[in-house]
Amino acid sequence: MALPSPLPPLVLLALSLGTPSAAQTQRPSHEQQQRQVVVPNSPDEPVPEVRVAVGVVTYFHFDASIDRALVEVEGRTTRFRMVDVGDRTLILEPAVEPGPGEKLGVRVRYRDGASPAYAAFALVTHPTLVDKEVEVARRPRPLEVLEAALAESEAELTALKSRCGTRGPAGLIFSGRIDWNGVRAQRIEDVPTRIQGGLKVVGGMGYRAGPWALAVVRIRNLSGQSPWGPGTARLTRADGTPVKVLSVDMDKTQLGPGEEGVVAVEPEFPYWEAGQVFRLEVLDKSGTRRLPILEVVL
Template sequence: MALPSHLLLALLALSLGTPAAAQTQPPARERQERQVVLPSNPNESAPEARVAAGIATYFRFDAPLDKASLDLEGRPARFRWVDVGERLIAVEPSVDLGAEEKLVVRVRYKDGASPAVAMLVLVSHPTLVDKEVEVVRRPRTVEALEATLADKEAELAALRALSGPAGLVFSGRLDPDGVQARRIMNAPAGARGGLNVAGGEGYRAGSWALAVVRVRNLPGQSPWMPGVARLTRADGTAVKVRSVDMNKAQLAPGEEGLVAVEPEAPFWKVGEVFRLELLDKSGVRRLPILEVAL
């Protein structure tokens, strides 16, 4: 005897397993935005962030990041997309993490403040996922700030001692032989590249030498700052230059400044004459070649 049509449809639905299939569908995860605070104590647990396959999670930081320092466990095998910005890290897993699986994210801040490194732990949650996470550092206590201030004051006192005459002795840069100074020889008259030489000296001690030139940027010229210094012996041999410094950030039109050029530790006889040339960062505006005794 033929079964009624409504019974046939019910049996067909049961054979296809439609109700069971619907029950196995994973629930949609609720997307959240929240803030996490980084611990100041390295022994404290790192905050967790919930991620999910196919969903991008954005971490926004309260200070600039060293983008090259990013360390992400499971990359690239477990992530479809990772991006790092000035203050943002974005990740999108390609697969869901296991129930007990944890992946660590580390990145260093540029400012060096404590904590210097941000560490987060990525986990999976059955019903929640973090769409945006604001990452902040815990405010420092008064005691911690006072301790930091004391350290900085001690560092400043040490720097002041080293910057004065006593510091020269402490560092060994001033010995019983003292320092000898000579005026720049054959300082060229006139200007070149919109610059003029207003004098200078060469200083020589046992372990160091220094050429100091007073430079004037002529009126009507663009601002100038030194970029490269070339120091050459009489036989044409180049001497390595350790540093080029000026007592001002740049010279405005009509302004004068002192440029100090420090070569490598001297291996030549005292009073040897060198040819000195100063160029700006573009290499276009240069001073006339000077003769200086070191």
Template sequence: MTLPSPLLSLALLTLSLATPAAAQTQPPVRERQERQVLLPSNPNESVPEARVAANVATYLRFDAPIEKASVEVEGRPARFRWVDVGERLIAVEPSVDLGAEEKLVVRVRYKDGASPAVATLVLVTHPTLVDKEVEVVRRPRTVEALEAALAEKEATLAALQAESGPAGLVFSGRLDLGGVQARRMEVPSGAQEGLKVVKGEAYRAGTWALAVVRVRNLPGQKPWAPGEARLARPDGTPVKVRSVEMSKAQLAPGEEGLVAVETEAPFWKASEALRLELQDKSGSRRLSIPEVKL
């Protein structure tokens, strides 16, 4: 059936107006790529880009394990349909294309601490390309850089060894002609909150004092480790504690370990009985030693 001329003209006009509008609603067709990017070795180099598009998943794969808790994705969650983080992977899918000049930063820290310790990329939208997968790698370090890093580590190790030995004590002034006085410590005989002091020793020098006690965590108790140490003179005057350390990370039930408490330079008499308290980080288990002579 042939349409009347006015009706035919109206139909053609409607079709011509509708076709461009429909075409504009279609998302652009982008070529999907897989590629590798190198992280810059110094801050003057440009940050690598990853090309993303609306409703397309892009996978950023890293050459070493990453700290999941450190992952930062700018614009999340407003600009992304979903973001997923794995041991070596970050997957992102934007809900909309980014603007022509828009760049969203992705930042993550590596677990191994090697240089660079942090990986930074920017997400952009390209008119004709989108990255399906981006392999993020660190630039191999040169032989010169590796040798310099090794020399630095060896120097640090040598310094630590010197400080920890007798010569280091003399160099630092922590050991002089006054020497070190040592004595056995009186310890309480009973158990306190599932802990028992087996024995103790006291050391006194001109610039420091050290209380060393062997602690046993009794069977059936929760693991224990000292989180804080307090020392006080008989009149209640506090003694500054420089450090508290234990020979083990924590004491399992039935296990023993040495706890060393270092103080400031002694300003009290050696005959004074100080009060030492050790407690875990939660403060729930406390060990008190009332007769500590340093």
């Protein structure tokens, strides 16, 4: 029997070295870190970078509630295995890492209306590091901004005090809210009998003095309806010209089913002659439940 020919030297060398093991082909592990990032106050400031990696879930924790419907993640449907938004959290797990020099944008809107209104990040990759936990904080507002806000509030308070003056009838005289013309009142005669938005108008009055006017309406929220509260009001002159509304107030926080309340609508300084008829409409904060349109004399 013929003996097999010897293997070539290069083949013998390859066999002696062996094939790469699973450990040799596995990606290098990333060191997982916890960080705090500060949201810039100005759009001109650089956006914080957050390091992500495939196989690692990154948790963002915010110091205020965020708007779940207004979270923007670049490549959300193609580059991520998981994107989960909570009241104060954002959880990301990439399926494809950002390439060298690539940045994926993330933009989150806060719900409280404070400044800055948005938090923005740039997702990047790093050969050895990944951000596992990210605490997101808004930078305290600069002292000069707080001082300006305080000055504005003090000015509003001073104006309010001067407007209110002493309580009672004497305060109305001292503040000029009532002059020698006194106050004229006109009942809303044509009260709508129809029901709209589960609301019924019970009655109302129009008040007019020299420097101010007021439309007052008593409302009943019918049984079986959800709670209601006024949000905005529209006041229109007979020729269709809108009149600016300064305030909309009610004697209760909201009306429960079957409850009645009084809504007062104050327009701007009454530059028109007394006795004119206006169309009044009161809406809730959502703008979906409104009173039947009233005609009020101011």
